[in-house]
Amino acid sequence: MMAEAMNGDGATPLVSVIVPVYGVERYLDACVEGLVGQTYRNLEILLVDDGSPDRCPAMCDAWTARDERIRVIHKANGGLSDARNVGLAKATGDYIYFVDSDDVVERNLIERAMATMRDYDADLVMFQFDTISEDGKPLTSSYKHNHYDDVIIMTPIEAIKAQVKAEIDGYFWSFVAAASIYRNHGFSFPVGRKIEDMARICNVIGESHRVVRIPEALYHYRMRRGSITGDWSMQLTRDWVRATDDRETYIVERFPELKNFMKLQQLIFFVNLDYETIRQSLVAKFSIDPQDADRIRRRIEGLTKDVAGAGDEVPESTQSLLDTMKQTFAEMVEPDAGTEAGQAADGQPDREPGRKREKAYSRKRRRYDFYVAGPFFNPEQVASMERLEHVLDTHGKTMFRPRFASDIAEVGPAGCFDDDVNGICASKAVIANLMDEDSGTMFEIGFAHSLGIPVYAYREGLRDGDSINLMIAQSVRAVFSSSDDLARYLETGEHKDADYAQF
Template sequence: MVSIIIPIYKVARFLDTCVESVTAQTYRNLEILLVDDGSPDECPAMCDAWAERDSRVRVIHKPNGGLSDARNAGIAHATGDYIYFVDSDDAIAPNLVEDCLRAMRKYDADLVMFKFDTISESGRTLLSDYRHNDFDQVQVLTPVETIKMQVKAEIDGYFWAFLAPASTYQGTGFSFPVGRKIEDLSRICNVIGAATRVVRIPEVLYHYRMRGGSITATADPKLMRDWMKAADDREEYIDERFPELKGFMKLQQLNFFANLDYETMRQSLIAGLKIDPEDADALRRRIDGLRNDVEKDDSETIPDALLELLGILKLAVSNGVNGLVEGAAVPVGAVPARPGASGASVASGAGSVDSTGKDESDEQGEKPSLSDLFRDMREDWRQMRIQWVDAMQNAVEERQRD
């Protein structure tokens, strides 16, 4: 039996679509756990109605504690041999469970990952280009190979993007961190490390809805702090479980900062938020610490372009603390690497930065805007923002038609 856990909070508009996609699975031996996380709308009653309609549905009503707390409650009540998580505003393909179980048997794997697409609030399929989906052949991997791909952002950490045995979560001390966001990143490698063999199947089995009110689309000044805690959790687990990856982890975290945190900072600025000086300082210290660790390890080398990007990132953080806004001129001209590049590289046509952090284009009187600086940010984050805007536009158009 497969237990499907669906945490629920203020998603009345999408809940029926989500649960319908789960009850319609071609694999019928399911336990469907609807975890009402103290939702103040009609969701609790909707959950109870589903339990009356389908005997496989069980409802857990609990005080509001957040996504992690709701997932933990679902794990505690699950009785299936496998556990799968679905976000209550999304939907799944009818063959998801059946195809995952078939892949487990065929490839003798105990962790199955798959592709996903993105949909708007109205359910329209959106264009997206996530690196996670950039494969078209079955991949059979060891846990170490999979963890390396995850750390390099070639595999996303979404817990709805794979099916795992219940034994991964139960009786092992596993739990999601309560009171924090970015909970998936915090625990994804724990799940991978518990596997003996991983298989990735090139099938789109999940429909990820981009909407303005979701956790990932809501700007929050605490987000960076939670991300850093999640990154610490992941590194601590990998260092303990796979010590041979220690040098690899240090270098990849630097690459991750150079390619991702520009966008984190930009989104905070675009949203009109001020970056907390303590958070910015902690990020700068983290970058310096990782850089020192890697430089002491002869087995790993930091590419020169990455060193430049790290300096640019620290300047961007400082500018952010001082109130930099979208469109303002900044004294840097290099842009982060596009995804798929080897290491990190500077985009062609951008001004170079010398060891003092000065942009050579300054001498020519050119000061690139912030939007220019970030134009080649990691593709999946850029696409997420594009799809979010598209979803918001769809919502506006629908309201106007109504």
């Protein structure tokens, strides 16, 4: 029996579903099918064609003939935020829900959200999500957002604190909210930037009166090539900074009692961000604008003073990172035994650079817990690497991540090679993602093994009877079959390999 929330006058509320559309002709039908098939029927579905250059405009129009609840808005390309703003302005519903047009929803998503609104007198309902591949296959994922098993009822302040501490992810497709929250507070997404969800999610949470989180995975987030968020870049760093500044500005103005809380959380954020920019710049020759780096460091200095002045205690992990940053420049520019790789003791170029590199690299100080090897050339591979890195990060492990280390267009193949090999030698251990048996990863395993650096393998979904090349199997100390398997080992030291074959 379908459970539909009711307005005070007994009417069934209208839910506006806003779907920005751009360059997703392969996935659009699956997305819209999930929406028109919702068990909650009182919907208006707004397909906002953001000047898509493929068949999406015609596909959107075709859907209007199939379901009268669908409206199409054609507009010039302006980006995700602009498309969302246009859809929001045209929406007439009592509740608002945003969907990304390459993703898939469970058919009872709206029903469960509206029933929860009714049962708990809430005006914002959040739910869990999982990830799928380009072809729709389930992917293993581990998000803090999903780490709860019971219904959670929260005040706006409680939910804001959870979001700032990354216990609630900043995705607008992960919740349904009352339209009045948007309409009564001049809400809009920031146009021309990435990380727009994090910049605005607390504006919505803060204007609700009750937030409820339900332990049901109702949304399937597709990991694919060509998605909006990309690899690390300085522009992305600036967008992160602007997003977190926007978030802090709203929270402190709306809830002044959270001022000290936000100072501490901002310090934790900027310390982590600045450490990564320094590492990218010095270790990997990443192009960092000195003015950007200086602004971030000045923010850290100011926030450190603010936190100390408020009498708040800096978490041990953050203080450790602050201490590490103070040593970073001296350690990272220190030459190995007085000689740079590829240069002889007399300062002349080495005539046998390969042999000289090996000797110089082997003397590197161990600054990272793990060198994280693995392929990152398509969305499925990136998703798998993110799951692996997430486990290490949440267990306090420092990492050298080659996928962020070098831009081949800037440093060339030789520079990429040097950066990665230096990274291996600067790590206490290597953990290698065996997905797709990437040849570069195989080299990294062999190189680390030859230097006596411990190597661990990670292969999601490994089962009894599967096969692993004997040269790899004999080089590694353990093969973890999932993120949970690795997490258990890091927490307890316990692990048992699957009964795989070696060939």
